Amino acid sequence: MTTLVVDVWRGREDGRFQRFEVPRQSNQTILDVVTYIQRRLDPALAYRFACRVGMCGSCAMTVNGVARWTCRTHVAKVVRDDRLEIAPLRHLPVIKDLVTDMAPFFDKWARARGEFVPTRTRTDDFARVPPASRERAAADAAIECIGCGVCYASCDVVAWNPDYLGPAALNRAWTLVNDARDGARDDRLRAVAGDAGCHACHTHISCTERCPQHLAPTASIAGLKRASAAAALKGKL
Amino acid sequence: MTPRAAVRVWIAQRASAAVLAVCVIIHLITIAYATRSGLTAAELLARTHGNVGWLVFYAVFVLAAAVHVPIGLRTIASEWLGWRGRSAAIAAHLLALALAALGLRAVWGVFA
């Protein structure tokens, strides 16, 4: 039976990698590896997970340098010479070991006005939104984001520009810009336009490359660039 | 930078890129032709002296470059050198003026 040599990040930003040896199994995921370490080798290891079946996004970590969902990453897919390196998601404060503080991620979500602003009350009739309309199709293509942070951790502009809202927040704003029922379109475009907003995206496309839901934040951000330009030209910004 | 300013900078960068794309193609073909024909300075200047067509073309080319280059450099400075804010904006504007001045001087030298 082979043994995996696993380097796991311990501590905070100024921590270090600690080496563990984990028996290799067939059909083993990175989350299995982390769980083994915490249960059998070092109970002090801190990490996050919830559903462990690829639905919640809680288990996102940096595996061999790349942000992934650990419950959906088979060891066989990423292991090299029986070695693994597991670290917390990048670009977020580290609380402990593999656990990051997601607050800045969601703060930026709020700064991008990533919340729905209603225009009807319960006494009004339902809004009629044709599902095949261009706007609704655009919103639907981006709506399945569960806020896992993988795109944010993968984006170099997030690293280079501390104020950059990031792909997830901008992607969510795009779904709302395309929501016919929403009442804050101009405010939202004002919130996402700027050198900390959609205009800071340089189309590295890392977010789209890494998104476990196969979304394309790059597309959403391009849409925001066009929408904010149109709004500015009409004097609405 | 305000949202409106950011949009303007983004539009300026893309618009100047489109203008440069056309100008670059024309320029490269022109220079390739001139080099192949082995034009001397005298022959070259004879064709450009007093030629309003070339004057306008190269003036537009220079101005588009004077817009496009500082915006690109400003982004690199912000992201890789951490140089942001007012001083970076002023430097970008100065660079634009310098490029325009140097370039238009060259254009004039070829036309006049």
Add this chain to the structure above:
Amino acid sequence: MSGDLRARNHSAWWAFLLHRLSGLALALFLPLHFWALGQALQGEAALDRLLAWTAQPLVKTAEWGLVVLLAAHFALGLRVLALEFLPWRNWHRTLLAAAAGVTIAVGLALALAL
């Protein structure tokens, strides 16, 4: 920029890097280009001296390199314009291949002409 390339090792990121570095190189070259041509203001003799200087093999090779960088920056720029303005499709790799093709074509054409 930290050196960890593992997360960056995908085609669109290399396209970005090449676009940025070629732009930077051109930005450094352009003032030189304007200044040198401005010397033409001194008259034909000055321009003839400049043309003679550019005929040297090393200068010709450098010029070739600059035109290749220009072609790369231009083609990659068109790619960005396509990705930003045209309806989104999963074609960024195809666009990169096209940009590479244009760059190589220009490089070859110029090398054969020189």
